[in-house]
Amino acid sequence: MTDFSSVKGKVAIVTGAADGLGKAIALCYAENGMQVVVSDINVEKGQQVVEEIKSKGGEAHFYQTDISKEDEVKGLVDFAVATYGRLDGLVNNAGIAAESRPTHEFSVAEFDRLMAIDLRGVFLGIKFAVEAILKTKSSGGFIINVASQAGVLGNSSMATYASAKHGVVGLTKSAALDYAPYNIPVNAICPGTFRTSIWGQAPEEVISQYAKILSPNGRLGDPKEIGHLALFLASDLARYISGSAILIDAASHAGKVTPVQWAHPEILE
Numbered sequence: 001m002t003d004f005s006s007v008k009g010k011v012a013i014v015t016g017a018a019d020g021l022g023k024a025i026a027l028c029y030a031e032n033g034m035q036v037v038v039s040d041i042n043v044e045k046g047q048q049v050v051e052e053i054k055s056k057g058g059e060a061h062f063y064q065t066d067i068s069k070e071d072e073v074k075g076l077v078d079f080a081v082a083t084y085g086r087l088d089g090l091v092n093n094a095g096i097a098a099e100s101r102p103t104h105e106f107s108v109a110e111f112d113r114l115m116a117i118d119l120r121g122v123f124l125g126i127k128f129a130v131e132a133i134l135k136t137k138s139s140g141g142f143i144i145n146v147a148s149q150a151g152v153l154g155n156s157s158m159a160t161y162a163s164a165k166h167g168v169v170g171l172t173k174s175a176a177l178d179y180a181p182y183n184i185p186v187n188a189i190c191p192g193t194f195r196t197s198i199w200g201q202a203p204e205e206v207i208s209q210y211a212k213i214l215s216p217n218g219r220l221g222d223p224k225e226i227g228h229l230a231l232f233l234a235s236d237l238a239r240y241i242s243g244s245a246i247l248i249d250a251a252s253h254a255g256k257v258t259p260v261q262w263a264h265p266e267i268l269e
């Protein structure tokens with residue numbers, strides 16, 4: 001029987017874990033016996049996630065980090081090692097979205113800010129975490145970078161975000177080659193459209209309208225589904241998967257949809 005018990009006791013940092021996909025990953029890791037450093041720029045919500053994990057019997061600590069700042073990311077990794085004695089994995093999840101506009105209308109400052117958080121932050125995470133994973137002699141190290149479907153496809157009106165996320169996929173592939181000899185798989189998760197705070201206070205009808213347009217299976221992704229993929233990638237079951245950019249998008253980016261009349265629709269009855 002296949003099971004995920006290899007993750008039990010592993011020490012992992014999850015960035016951007018106060019909300020959305022990062023929170024779902026942190027909760028899933030803790031539910032499966034991992035020791036989690038919940039990291040986010042948002043202290044209040046990050047601490048709430050730690051309380052939720054502890055109330056369910058899990059193990060977690062919070063550490064505030066702005067992932068665009070070198071000394072803070074180093075401090076985060078040092079904190080994980082000081083707290084748990086080692087580091088096994090990092091999920092570079094924190095990121096921000098950009099406004100939609102044509103490429104020439106983005107300011108240089110907007111481009112630089114997005115790069116600093118969505119790309120440089122991922123580089124900093126890999127840099128310090130890999131050093132700690134190697135130094136503390138983890139036997140089950142892993143790096144997961146949360147990119148986006150915009151990391152593998154161009155997106156109109158999203159030049160800054162798509163550039164950063166393509167950069168994340170490039171970092172993933174290069175780092176995967178660097179660390180494959182040391183048994184540290186490095187992969188990117190590329191979500192389609194998930195139900196997170198991105199949607200703000202949008203009414204349910206609007207969200208389901210969008211889901212029909214954006215997703216061939218008619219619904220937005222549930223953040224828990226990202227948690228399950230991140231759990232698999234953290235486990236020893238996935239150690240032969242490295243350097244991959246894994247789309248999780250219900251076929252949204254598999255190709256063109258051509259409407260066709262089924263000859264035998266009664267099969268669905």
Ligand SMILES: NC(=O)c1ccc[n+]([C@@H]2O[C@H](COP(=O)([O-])OP(=O)(O)OC[C@H]3O[C@@H](n4cnc5c(N)ncnc54)[C@H](O)[C@@H]3O)[C@@H](O)[C@H]2O)c1
Nearest residue numbers: 016018019020021041066067094095148191193194196197
């Ligand atoms: N939700 C989606 O549909 C979707 C799709 C594709 C990719 N993504 C990617 O998934 C990741 C998570 O997105 P989400 O939808 O959960 O967003 P979210 O806004 O719900 O959560 C992001 C978290 O990151 C934190 N954060 C922001 N800037 C930070 C910084 N500088 N340092 C540390 N923490 C910071 C926020 O405080 C927040 O808790 C992002 O990298 C995003 O680009 C999301």
